[in-house]
Amino acid sequence: xxxxxxxxxxxxxxxxxxxxxxxxxxxxxxxxxxxxxxxxxxxxxxxxxxxxxxxxxxxxxxxxxxxxxxxxxxxxxxxxxxxxxxxxxxxxxxxxxxxxxxxxxxxxxxxxxxxxxxxxxxxxxxxxxxxxxxxxxxxxxxxxxxxxxxxxxxxxxxxxxxxxxxxxxxxxx
Amino acid sequence: xxxxxxxxxxxxxxxxxxxxxxxxxxxxxxxxxxxxxxxxxxxxxxxxxxxxxxxxxxxxxxxxxxxxxxxxxxxxxxxxxxxxxxxxxxxxxxxxxxxxxxxxxxxxxxxxxxxxxxxxxxxxxxxxxxxxxxxxxxxxxxxxxxxxxxxxxxxxxxxxxxxxxxxxxxxxxxxxxxxxxxxxxxxxxxxxxxxxxxxxxxxxxxxxxxxxxxxxxxxxxxxxxxxxxxxxxxxxxxxxxxxxxxxxxxxxxxxxxxxxxxxxxxxxxxxxxxxxxxxxxxxxxxxxxxxxxxxxxxxxxxxxxxxxxxxxxxxxxxxxxxxxxxxxxxxxxxxxxxxxxxxxxxxxxxxxxxxxxxxxxxxxxxxxxxxxxxxxxxxxxxxxxxxxxxxxxxxxxxxxxxxxxxxxxxxxxxxxxxxxxxxxxxxxxxxxxxxxxxxxxxxxxx
Numbered sequence: 035x036x037x038x039x040x041x042x043x044x045x046x047x048x049x050x051x052x053x054x055x056x057x058x059x060x061x062x063x064x065x066x067x068x069x070x071x072x073x074x075x076x077x078x079x080x081x082x083x084x085x086x087x088x089x090x091x092x093x094x095x096x097x098x099x100x101x102x103x104x105x106x107x108x109x110x111x112x113x114x115x116x117x118x119x120x121x122x123x124x125x126x127x128x129x130x131x132x133x134x135x136x137x138x139x140x141x142x143x144x145x146x147x148x149x150x151x152x153x154x155x156x157x158x159x160x161x162x163x164x165x166x167x168x169x170x171x172x173x174x175x176x177x178x179x180x181x182x183x184x185x186x187x188x189x190x191x192x193x194x195x196x197x198x199x200x201x202x203x204x205x206x207x
Numbered sequence: 208x209x210x211x212x213x214x215x216x217x218x219x220x221x222x223x224x225x226x227x228x229x230x231x232x233x234x235x236x237x238x239x240x241x242x243x244x245x246x247x248x249x250x251x252x253x254x255x256x257x258x259x260x261x262x263x264x265x266x267x268x269x270x271x272x273x274x275x276x277x278x279x280x281x282x283x284x285x286x287x288x289x290x291x292x293x294x295x296x297x298x299x300x301x302x303x304x305x306x307x308x309x310x311x312x313x314x315x316x317x318x319x320x321x322x323x324x325x326x327x328x329x330x331x332x333x334x335x336x337x338x339x340x341x342x343x344x345x346x347x348x349x350x351x352x353x354x355x356x357x358x359x360x361x362x363x364x365x366x367x368x369x370x371x372x373x374x375x376x377x378x379x380x381x382x383x384x385x386x387x388x389x390x391x392x393x394x395x396x397x398x399x400x401x402x403x404x405x406x407x408x409x410x411x412x413x414x415x416x417x418x419x420x421x422x423x424x425x426x427x428x429x430x431x432x433x434x435x436x437x438x439x440x441x442x443x444x445x446x447x448x449x450x451x452x453x454x455x456x457x458x459x460x461x462x463x464x465x466x467x468x469x470x471x472x473x474x475x476x477x478x479x480x481x482x483x484x485x486x487x488x489x490x491x492x493x494x495x496x497x498x499x500x501x502x503x504x505x506x507x508x509x510x511x512x513x514x515x516x517x518x519x520x521x522x523x524x525x526x527x528x529x530x531x532x533x534x535x536x537x538x539x540x541x542x543x544x545x546x547x548x549x550x551x552x553x554x555x556x557x558x559x560x561x562x563x564x565x566x567x568x569x570x571x572x573x574x575x576x577x578x579x580x581x582x583x584x585x586x587x588x589x590x591x592x593x594x595x596x597x598x599x600x601x602x603x604x605x606x607x608x609x610x611x612x613x614x615x616x617x618x619x620x621x622x623x624x625x626x627x628x629x630x631x632x633x634x635x636x637x638x639x640x641x642x643x644x645x646x647x648x649x650x651x652x653x
Binding site: 116158162194 | 263
């Protein structure tokens with residue numbers, strides 16, 4: 035049986051994985067940390083007893099899904115657009131911390147971000163630091179919306195390739 | 208396992224970007240779902256994009272935090288929390304917080320502050336739309352086009368912000384104000400608040416101050432109670448005391464300026480724990496030495512916030528409590544209040560000269576406080592005692608007795624004060640004569 039300390043340690047290690055799963059549901063980068071903390075609080079306060087880490091992770095993914103759906107509904111964005119069956123499949127397949135080493139990836143990603151052109155870097159800042167939507171980024175940069183989405187797609191692809199190169203192709207995919 | 212071509216890959220990636228932007232709908236959404244359902248590689252790609260997006264947000268936020276040191280400070284700067292922590296230390300701190308949570312309970316996962324009032328607020332397009340009870344999180348910038356919010360910081364300080372304004376909570380003891388008006392009432396004395404604008408850092412030594420920061424313009428700090436230190440790039444820290452005000456410009460120069468309460472008139476009642484006031488009550492804002500007798504009006508009462516968030520030893524006699532609220536003035540036996548942390552508010556009427564009224568004037572209204580009312584004091588002898596304990600030292604209170612409220616008599620209709628069921632609202636129905644009438648409201652501080 036996992037103690038509260040065990041639960042906390044496991045959830046800490048899974049922070050990024052859980053936050054990214056929450057992002058997949060809510061698509062709101064601003065609220066992911068808050069909702070992750072909500073999941074942690076629920077995990078530590080639940081009467082349920084976790085036999086092992088896998089049980090805790092399965093429970094936390096389900097909890098994260100429902101917590102994210104609740105948050106989405108409270109923001110009156112309507113129902114969750116991804117169907118429940120897909121969210122369940124994603125939750126089951128979502129890699130855990132044990133399967134992926136994030137710290138090296140972050141260092142690689144930081145360096146790759148610095149290599150972006152000034153324009154691409156600006157798009158990243160507008161989209162992810164200021165939290166602008168694609169439409170708002172397009173208005174701000176006076177470009178077409180389609181152009182902005184294509185640019186973001188290219189940026190993500192280039193960043194992924196850059197990180198793979200830096201990690202020497204060792205990142206388990 | 209299904210594989211994809213480069214063209215399909217780009218098409219899926221574009222759909223994914225739209226989905227993550229919240230703009231995917233209809234046939235495109237169904238197409239996106241179908242691809243996710245059928246193709247494990249695409250589901251993997253979706254995961255990677257969500258993961259990388261989260262990491263990018265984390266990286267750019269940390270870079271923003273590292274850029275929040277625009278004003279170099281002298282060696283004499285007060286100790287501040289460092290907010291530019293390395294990534295692993297941030298993770299370590301999160302681990303410590305969660306472990307403490309296990310050992311000591313949920314109170315250790317605490318927000319930097321929480322919104323306790325949201326009044327007529329319109330948030331800007333780019334701002335999170337915070338509602339009542341929303342927790343302030345580190346690194347989030349909030350911006351309001353109009354309205355007023357009140358925040359209870361984790362350190363106990365009460366902060367109000369009036370739009371148009373933009374601000375962020377840097378840590379439990381520090382706020383960044385890009386522009387707007389801000390009022391601050393310090394809470395527990397051990398955790399002073401620092402407010403940073405583009406030109407200055409204001410460190411609250413105690414107890415109440417206001418800041419007006421103009422967008423791309425100067426910042427003005429006004430001290431209502433206690434003192435603050437103003438730090439800027441170009442000069443030594445400036446100590447401001449009650450009744451002082453200073454203006455800082457983009458050149459880094461800070462100079463004393465005229466003390467002016469007007470920019471904060473709408474903020475102070477909320478900062479001082481008053482959510483709502485009837486129109487016939489005039490709020491006395493904090494400031495230098497005041498003489499109660501000088502506040503006079505024939506149609507209005509005055510509300511003077513007194514000691515805030517203080518502990519007192521000994522016993523106070525409360526003439527009205529939530530338990531006795533349904534009794535008339537004559538039937539209420541004073542109840543003792545001991546060893547509590549409280550805030551005190553004096554409400555009084557003082558007519559203008561010449562006082563030649565033949566008939567009492569009736570004044571009805573109500574006040575809603577942000578915290579529960581513990582009791583009301585309206586008997587003469589109890590008012591005097593409570594003044595000594597909870598009155599302000601720099602306020603000159605009237606020396607005469609006979610200020611309290613009274614029940615009805617054959618010659619006088621009498622006064623009435625009641626507590627509403629919400630526990631935070633007091634309603635009064637006073638028949639005012641030419642002499643002063645007063646009652647004091649004791650509110651829970653926590």
